[in-house]
Amino acid sequence: MKAIVHDQHGPAESVLRLADREVPEPGSSEVRIRVAVSGVNPTDWKARSGAYGGGEPVESVPNQDGAGVVDAVGPDVDGIAVGDRVWVTLAAHERPAGGTAQEYTVVPANRVFPLPDNADFALGASVGVPAITAHRALTVAEGGPARLAPGALEGKVILVAGGAGAVGHAAIQLARWAGATVIATVSSPAKAAYPTAAGAHHVVNYQDADAAAQIRGFASDGVDVVVEVAIGANAELDLEVLRPRGTISIYANNGDKPFTVDVRRNMGLNTRYQFVLLYTVGWELLTAAAEDINAAIAAGALPVGEDAGLPLHHFTLDQTAEAHQAVESGITGKVLIDIAQL
Numbered sequence: 001m002k003a004i005v006h007d008q009h010g011p012a013e014s015v016l017r018l019a020d021r022e023v024p025e026p027g028s029s030e031v032r033i034r035v036a037v038s039g040v041n042p043t044d045w046k047a048r049s050g051a052y053g054g055g056e057p058v059e060s061v062p063n064q065d066g067a068g069v070v071d072a073v074g075p076d077v078d079g080i081a082v083g084d085r086v087w088v089t090l091a092a093h094e095r096p097a098g099g100t101a102q103e104y105t106v107v108p109a110n111r112v113f114p115l116p117d118n119a120d121f122a123l124g125a126s127v128g129v130p131a132i133t134a135h136r137a138l139t140v141a142e143g144g145p146a147r148l149a150p151g152a153l154e155g156k157v158i159l160v161a162g163g164a165g166a167v168g169h170a171a172i173q174l175a176r177w178a179g180a181t182v183i184a185t186v187s188s189p190a191k192a193a194y195p196t197a198a199g200a201h202h203v204v205n206y207q208d209a210d211a212a213a214q215i216r217g218f219a220s221d222g223v224d225v226v227v228e229v230a231i232g233a234n235a236e237l238d239l240e241v242l243r244p245r246g247t248i249s250i251y252a253n254n255g256d257k258p259f260t261v262d263v264r265r266n267m268g269l270n271t272r273y274q275f276v277l278l279y280t281v282g283w284e285l286l287t288a289a290a291e292d293i294n295a296a297i298a299a300g301a302l303p304v305g306e307d308a309g310l311p312l313h314h315f316t317l318d319q320t321a322e323a324h325q326a327v328e329s330g331i332t333g334k335v336l337i338d339i340a341q342l
Contacts, residue, residue: 006060006062030073030215033071034190039337041327043342049321065091065125066091068083084114089127089132091105091107112292127302130167135289137171141246141272148177149292160185161234165332167252168296171276172184172200183204183218183223186205206237222246228249229251231248232257242271245270314336323337
């Protein structure tokens, strides 16, 4: 089978290569998936580049997310059968050979979820890390819901920073589906159309001098939850618009501006800061999130594509380096690698 591999850290064009590998066999509690589409996320290029540090790299296949068809199942696998259409996430976590940038991958069965009948493989490869991150960010508030469903966020106001990104896109859609009022911020007027198409009720350019006043105009009592992509840059704005006992869910710090905490001000607000990284959340919570995401997909609430506010950029397997470069350069939308027509 064909696979993309790397055995050292570095730039995509230097370290990623197309290789022939043996088709792997699933062991106990594992399934083999014939991959149709692989999704590329920022975590993928950061792992490949060495941004996460660690020891000497071993030969690895990149990409955590994907979708395809179950090709074989190992012993002790229940509820998954050969021929099932599925999506997978964290495929390469602690399993260097398990990434989705290959024709077949073997992963633990608990990382595999049924793909609803109304979803294509592109959508299946687009959820994973972004949608589960968004779900986690929306379900950590004090007194808030631990699960998402229609009405779960009724009466709540959610501020999504970086509404044109993949996590922001999923957060907007999930929050709307759950009944919240959604405000999104963007960096330019040109990007405002993306969160609007995703379903945001209001969109604000965070670079406007009166950005806080605009947000307060839509949420006079303050916002309940901030889904934050750049806490260093946005900390001041977040505190200006957060309601007392509100939550700031931090899943990234784009731009790497240092984040400092104004203790007195945060004490006055009883602010809750929640950091979000899926690798250590635990599979019980990840599975619950996947179930809610599938319910939203089945309801038609998580579409992707230009019309839904998340343009799709397609590459082939031998263009994986270019796909990684596109994500690393900050392309707006979702980068996908088409591997097989299934």
